[in-house]
Amino acid sequence: MTLTANSVWENCLNYIKDNIPEDAFSTWFLPIRPAKINGNILTIQVPSKFFYEWLEEHYIKILKSALQRELGSEAKLVYSILMDQKSQGRDPYTVRIPSSNKEKPQPQEVDTPIQLDKSRLMNPFVIPGLQKLKIDSQLNPNYTFDNFIEGESNRLARAAGRAISKRPGGTSFNPLFIYGGVGLGKTHLVHAIGLEVKELHPDKTVLYVSTEKFTQQFIEAVKNNNQNDFIHFYQMIDVLIMDDIQFLSGKAKTQEVFFHIFNHLHQRGNQIILTSDKSPADIQDMEQRLISRFKWGLSADLQNPDYNTRLEILKQKLEKDGIIFPDEVMDYIAQNIDTNVRELEGSLNSIIAQATLNKREITLELTARTLSKLVQTARKEISIDYIQKTVCEYFKVSMEDIQSKTRKRDVVQARQLAMYFAKQYTKASLASIGSQIGKRDHATVLHACKTVKNLQETDKAFRGYIEDISRKISD
Numbered sequence: 384m385t386l387t388a389n390s391v392w393e394n395c396l397n398y399i400k401d402n403i404p405e406d407a408f409s410t411w412f413l414p415i416r417p418a419k420i421n422g423n424i425l426t427i428q429v430p431s432k433f434f435y436e437w438l439e440e441h442y443i444k445i446l447k448s449a450l451q452r453e454l455g456s457e458a459k460l461v462y463s464i465l466m467d468q469k470s471q472g473r474d475p476y477t478v479r480i481p482s483s484n485k486e487k488p489q490p491q492e493v494d495t496p497i498q499l500d501k502s503r504l505m506n507p508f509v510i511p512g513l514q515k516l517k518i519d520s521q522l523n524p525n526y527t528f529d530n531f532i533e534g535e536s537n538r539l540a541r542a543a544g545r546a547i548s549k550r551p552g553g554t555s556f557n558p559l560f561i562y563g564g565v566g567l568g569k570t571h572l573v574h575a576i577g578l579e580v581k582e583l584h585p586d587k588t589v590l591y592v593s594t595e596k597f598t599q600q601f602i603e604a605v606k607n608n609n610q611n612d613f614i615h616f617y618q619m620i621d622v623l624i625m626d627d628i629q630f631l632s633g634k635a636k637t638q639e640v641f642f643h644i645f646n647h648l649h650q651r652g653n654q655i656i657l658t659s660d661k662s663p664a665d666i667q668d669m670e671q672r673l674i675s676r677f678k679w680g681l682s683a684d685l686q687n688p689d690y691n692t693r694l695e696i697l698k699q700k701l702e703k704d705g706i707i708f709p710d711e712v713m714d715y716i717a718q719n720i721d722t723n724v725r726e727l728e729g730s731l732n733s734i735i736a737q738a739t740l741n742k743r744e745i746t747l748e749l750t751a752r753t754l755s756k757l758v759q760t761a762r763k764e765i766s767i768d769y770i771q772k773t774v775c776e777y778f779k780v781s782m783e784d785i786q787s788k789t790r791k792r793d794v795v796q797a798r799q800l801a802m803y804f805a806k807q808y809t810k811a812s813l814a815s816i817g818s819q820i821g822k823r824d825h826a827t828v829l830h831a832c833k834t835v836k837n838l839q840e841t842d843k844a845f846r847g848y849i850e851d852i853s854r855k856i857s858d
């Protein structure tokens with residue numbers, strides 16, 4: 384009997400219907416039409432891009448088993464997506480996307496070193512109860528090289544990442560130190576490297592961890608008196624990716640433990656990949672021996688993307704969502720949002736939301752209005768209170784301290800910086816700033832602003848504080 388798309392899909396539906404709730408079945412499966420069958424490849428037509436993403440995210444497993452029952456273990460699924468272009472006055476058309484079958488990378492097995500007592504190993508990345516340790520790489524399958532647009536701003540870092548993926552630990556880029564401002568793609572890039580290593584070298588153990596998580600784990604390990612297990616766990620990793628390494632600043636004990644792990648991995652030729660919001664030389668409160676190790680391999684920075692890269696990124700994001708913007712609108716966004724990629728994505732989302740909620744066409748006028756509001760809102764949010772909180776958090780002093788009369792050096796410094804930033808970021812008068820920050824007069828605020836400016840010119844560490852805090856405030 385020859386198989387037809389209809390008969391195969393009907394059997395799949397019968398199987399799926401028995402295995403998922405009825406309302407989910409009618410919502411997500413009844414609108415699907417079988418389009419064609421070619422050998423073991425079934426093409427189904429879905430009503431929108433959103434539908435396709437939902438199926439991929441929530442029902443890929445059941446789709447896979449239904450299809451394999453009908454077409455064997457090599458069965459493949461292709462989506463044909465009906466793209467609605469009514470708003471552009473054009474006819475609908477379809478695009479074909481193979482099922483990515485994107486599941487999280489499988490846990491990796493590692494032989495445990497003899498001294499490791501598995502029963503006490505508290506690392507949350509370890510799936511307990513198994514003979515061999517299974518480590519979840521913590522990689523995000525959506526951050527790949529394929530969807531990381533290349534441009535002048537990221538060429539070196541991307542190329543180094545690609546080289547490392549081919550030969551982890553085997554290039555001179557060890558460690559690879561990727562740095563740059565917020566939202567420029569550091570996290571995306573290191574996930575892409577990790578995923579590609581896993582694809583090309585399935586035997587390698589890859590682990591992505593944020594420095595914050597690493598620090599918390601270490602604190603837990605100290606509390607439970609199992610630091611050795613913690614260290615041994617990290618020493619087993621073939622490719623260790625640590626995000627936001629600048630958060631080790633001022634944490635002497637965690638720096639020390641990281642130093643030992645780093646040395647062990649490096650000596651064994653294992654790959655280390657680090658990201659930071661500043662270059663190794665500009666990281667404050669970090670042991671010199673660590674800084675010098677960060678510089679051993681390659682430091683590559685990510686810069687603000689240029690116009691063409693921004694345009695390409697926009698095109699890619701829209702294609703993913705199955706939406707078309709007029710060229711002039713794309714050009715306007717790319718011209719006007721030149722800070723970082725996260726803001727670029729955010730502006731797209733706002734424009735889409737405005738158009739959808741108000742049932743309006745995406746025009747240049749709507750875009751200009753939405754973007755101007757975005758910028759205004761961002762500015763509006765910076766209040767003196769917010770500035771004080773940010774500064775207090777950064778220096779780990781309390782709001783009460785800043786508001787008090789204390790002349791302790793660190794509090795005075797925080798207070799003066801809060802005054803300086805209040806002058807920079809708000810329209811408040813000196814008198815008003817003074818009354819809100821410690822009930823001081825306008826002369827004190829003026830003096831604070833001058834002191835900060837002088838120190839900024841003469842003291843490198845102080846300059847670092849200013850850069851850090853400005854970034855946090857305008858984030």
Ligand SMILES: Nc1ncnc2c1ncn2[C@@H]1O[C@H](COP(=O)(O)OP(=O)(O)OP(=O)(O)O)[C@@H](O)[C@H]1O
Binds near residue numbers: 563728
């Ligand atoms: N070159 C690029 N191509 C496509 N998408 C990009 C690119 N660069 C960044 N992005 C996207 O921009 C967003 C922000 O990137 P990411 O989180 O990697 O930035 P980051 O530098 O790690 O920021 P932060 O320092 O704030 O953590 C993500 O959605 C990412 O996919």
